[in-house]
Amino acid sequence: MAVEANQEWLKSNGDPHLVLVHRLPSFNFQLKHILQPHFHLLDPAGSPEPAGSFLSSHAQSVRALICVANTPLTAETLSLLPSLELVLASSAGVDHIDTQECRRRGIILTNASTAFAEDAADYAVTLLIDVWRRISAADRFLHAGLWPVKGGYYPLGSKLGGKRVGIVGLGSIGLEVSKRLEAFGCSIAYSSRKEKPHVPYPYHANVLDLAAHSDALVLCCSLSEQTRHIINKDVMTALGKKGVVINVGRGGLIDEKELVRFLLRGDIGGAGLDVFEDEPDVPRQLFELDNVVLSPHRAIFTPEAIEALNQLTFTNLKAFFSNKPLQSVYQIE
Amino acid sequence: MAVEANQEWLKSNGDPHLVLVHRLPSFNFQLKHILQPHFHLLDPAGSPEPAGSFLSSHAQSVRALICVANTPLTAETLSLLPSLELVLASSAGVDHIDTQECRRRGIILTNASTAFAEDAADYAVTLLIDVWRRISAADRFLHAGLWPVKGGYYPLGSKLGGKRVGIVGLGSIGLEVSKRLEAFGCSIAYSSRKEKPHVPYPYHANVLDLAAHSDALVLCCSLSEQTRHIINKDVMTALGKKGVVINVGRGGLIDEKELVRFLLRGDIGGAGLDVFEDEPDVPRQLFELDNVVLSPHRAIFTPEAIEALNQLTFTNLKAFFSNKPLQSVYQIE
Structure with a gap:
C-alpha cells in the first residue's frame, strides 16, 4: 500500500494530530514530506524557533513522538511530555530510549524491527557465509594482486550444510535468519528471554548453553542491561576455536575487547560485525584478520527497508x- | 558412508582394477591414499618411470581414467587408450575434456557437480547478496579507515526480497541456488539446454529473453562451444543498468572485455566473479569498482566438498x- 493511497483517511478523520519529531539536528527526517499532509508535525530540530518556544506552546499536549535513529530519549525529556502515550522508534534497537521510564509511565513503544527484519536477516546470513567461505578475504586477496603470486595457496573455507547455528534473540529478525539458514542446510537452535510457542527449533535458556551446542552464534537481540556483554569470555570459550560470531544487533552485546583478544589468539574461529561498541571507531587489530568481516552499521539500509519503515510509521x-x-510493539521487560 | 567402511567390497570382489590418474605433475592427487587399497592406480605424473614405459605396459588395458582438476584431456591422449570406457572428472566443469571425442567413442563421462553443488550454490548466492548489499565494499570502506571520516555517507544496497533472479543452467548447482534464493524472497526463472520437467520455475528458451526478465543472472552452466560468451553485449544490454551478473561456472561464459566496458560505463549494475577468462589474471580495472566482488576460483573449495568428491569417485x-x-553422469550434447 503506497502512503499516497491513504489521503482518504485524512479527509475522513478531520484535523491532523500532533506528532513530535525527536531528533538530533544532524539526523535527517526523511518522513517529513509523507507525514506532513496527514499530521501536525512538530520538529524543533528543524525549526528556527528556540526549543523553549516549542515547549511552552505544545509540550503539554503531545501524545505521540517519533524517535529518529538513535537520538537519546531520556527520562528527563519524557518528563517534559506529560501527555505522551506513544513512542515510535525508527530503529530496531531501542537502547537509546529509557524503556523502563516508558514502562513506568505506560507509554507504548514501537520499533522498526518488522520493517527491517528481512534486510537485517539477509545481511546477517551473508556475513556468516562470508566468514565461513572467506569471501571478503578472497576479494582482498585478489585486490592485493596475490592470485598470480600465491596461486592455489589460499585457505579453504568451511561448508554451511550441517552447521549448527544458534540465534540469540528469536524476534522478527531472528526468525527471518533461521528461515534463510535452513535453506542452506544449517540446523537452528535459539536462546531468547522466553521459550517461543509454535517454534520448531530447540530452545536454550541461556546463551552459554547455546554456544556450547553451536558452530556459530548470530546476535539478533536488542541491547539492554540484561543483554549487555551477553557474549563474554565464557560464551566465546564455549563456542570454541572454530566458532563464529555474527552481530547485527548492537555493539554492546559483545565484550569487544575480549572478542579482539580471542580473535588475535585464534581462540575463536571468526566474526562478522556490522555494529561496534564505540562507532564509528573499530578496533584496528581487526583489520589484520582474514577471518573477520567488518561493516559500518548498514545491515538494514536499503531503499526498500526505508520505504517499509515509512509505511510502518x-x-x-x-x-x-x-x-x-x-504493529511492531516492543515488549519492555 | 566413510570410504574406510568399504574395505569389505574389495575382499568380496577379488583383485583391484586398473585406474589411470591423468594429471599435470603440479596438481596434487589427494585421493591416492583412499583409492590405492582398492584399485590398481597408474599415476605416470607421480612415477619415476618415463611415461613411455607406462604406455607400453598398460595403456591398452585401461578402462577407467580420473581426470584431475583441469588437466587437458585431448582426443590425442584418448587415442592412446583404446579400451577406455569411463572418464571421471574431478571438477564440475568439463571444458578441458574433449567431450565430443568421448561421445564419439561412447566413453561415459562423470563430473563432480553433485559433490560440489551445495558449496557452489552457497558461494553463488553469497556473491549475489554481497554485490546487492555491498558487503565486500563495506569491508573495504572500513579497512580504508573511511567510516570516521565519511560517516553516514555510504551508498545504499538493494533488498533481495522481490528480486527476479535468472539462473543460466539449472543443473544440480542451479537447483541448489534456486532453493536458497527462494528463502530470501527472490523469484526464480531459468534458461537451460532443454526445459526441465517437474521444475516450478518459468523457463526461457534463450538467455537474452531471460536477461530481459531478470534483475540478476547467476551462471551455473558448463562451458562449451554453445555457451562460450553466452553473456555478451546484447544480454548485458537486456539485463540493464541495475542488472547483476554472478559467475561460478567458467570465465569463458562471459565476454569479459565487454563486461569490463559495461561496468566501467555503468551500463550494468554489478558483478560477482569467481572465474575469469585468463586465470589467474583478472582485469585490473575491476579492482576500482565497488559494485564488483572478486574471488580466485574458489566457489567449491571446502574440506566437505573435497570429501564428497572423494566419496563420489x-x-x-x-x-x-x-x-x-x-552417479553424476554428464550428458554430452
Whole structure:
C-alpha cells in the first residue's frame, strides 16, 4: 500500500494530530514530506524557533513522538511530555530510549524491527557465509594482486550444510535468519528471554548453553542491561576455536575487547560485525584478520527497508489516532 | 558412508582394477591414499618411470581414467587408450575434456557437480547478496579507515526480497541456488539446454529473453562451444543498468572485455566473479569498482566438498567395476 493511497483517511478523520519529531539536528527526517499532509508535525530540530518556544506552546499536549535513529530519549525529556502515550522508534534497537521510564509511565513503544527484519536477516546470513567461505578475504586477496603470486595457496573455507547455528534473540529478525539458514542446510537452535510457542527449533535458556551446542552464534537481540556483554569470555570459550560470531544487533552485546583478544589468539574461529561498541571507531587489530568481516552499521539500509519503515510509521500513527491496534510493539521487560 | 567402511567390497570382489590418474605433475592427487587399497592406480605424473614405459605396459588395458582438476584431456591422449570406457572428472566443469571425442567413442563421462553443488550454490548466492548489499565494499570502506571520516555517507544496497533472479543452467548447482534464493524472497526463472520437467520455475528458451526478465543472472552452466560468451553485449544490454551478473561456472561464459566496458560505463549494475577468462589474471580495472566482488576460483573449495568428491569417485569406480549405475553422469550434447 503506497502512503499516497491513504489521503482518504485524512479527509475522513478531520484535523491532523500532533506528532513530535525527536531528533538530533544532524539526523535527517526523511518522513517529513509523507507525514506532513496527514499530521501536525512538530520538529524543533528543524525549526528556527528556540526549543523553549516549542515547549511552552505544545509540550503539554503531545501524545505521540517519533524517535529518529538513535537520538537519546531520556527520562528527563519524557518528563517534559506529560501527555505522551506513544513512542515510535525508527530503529530496531531501542537502547537509546529509557524503556523502563516508558514502562513506568505506560507509554507504548514501537520499533522498526518488522520493517527491517528481512534486510537485517539477509545481511546477517551473508556475513556468516562470508566468514565461513572467506569471501571478503578472497576479494582482498585478489585486490592485493596475490592470485598470480600465491596461486592455489589460499585457505579453504568451511561448508554451511550441517552447521549448527544458534540465534540469540528469536524476534522478527531472528526468525527471518533461521528461515534463510535452513535453506542452506544449517540446523537452528535459539536462546531468547522466553521459550517461543509454535517454534520448531530447540530452545536454550541461556546463551552459554547455546554456544556450547553451536558452530556459530548470530546476535539478533536488542541491547539492554540484561543483554549487555551477553557474549563474554565464557560464551566465546564455549563456542570454541572454530566458532563464529555474527552481530547485527548492537555493539554492546559483545565484550569487544575480549572478542579482539580471542580473535588475535585464534581462540575463536571468526566474526562478522556490522555494529561496534564505540562507532564509528573499530578496533584496528581487526583489520589484520582474514577471518573477520567488518561493516559500518548498514545491515538494514536499503531503499526498500526505508520505504517499509515509512509505511510502518504512517500506519501506526494512523492506527494510534483511530484507537486501532499498533504493529511492531516492543515488549519492555 | 566413510570410504574406510568399504574395505569389505574389495575382499568380496577379488583383485583391484586398473585406474589411470591423468594429471599435470603440479596438481596434487589427494585421493591416492583412499583409492590405492582398492584399485590398481597408474599415476605416470607421480612415477619415476618415463611415461613411455607406462604406455607400453598398460595403456591398452585401461578402462577407467580420473581426470584431475583441469588437466587437458585431448582426443590425442584418448587415442592412446583404446579400451577406455569411463572418464571421471574431478571438477564440475568439463571444458578441458574433449567431450565430443568421448561421445564419439561412447566413453561415459562423470563430473563432480553433485559433490560440489551445495558449496557452489552457497558461494553463488553469497556473491549475489554481497554485490546487492555491498558487503565486500563495506569491508573495504572500513579497512580504508573511511567510516570516521565519511560517516553516514555510504551508498545504499538493494533488498533481495522481490528480486527476479535468472539462473543460466539449472543443473544440480542451479537447483541448489534456486532453493536458497527462494528463502530470501527472490523469484526464480531459468534458461537451460532443454526445459526441465517437474521444475516450478518459468523457463526461457534463450538467455537474452531471460536477461530481459531478470534483475540478476547467476551462471551455473558448463562451458562449451554453445555457451562460450553466452553473456555478451546484447544480454548485458537486456539485463540493464541495475542488472547483476554472478559467475561460478567458467570465465569463458562471459565476454569479459565487454563486461569490463559495461561496468566501467555503468551500463550494468554489478558483478560477482569467481572465474575469469585468463586465470589467474583478472582485469585490473575491476579492482576500482565497488559494485564488483572478486574471488580466485574458489566457489567449491571446502574440506566437505573435497570429501564428497572423494566419496563420489570411490563410489563410481566401485560401481563401474561391478557394472552398477553411475552417479553424476554428464550428458554430452
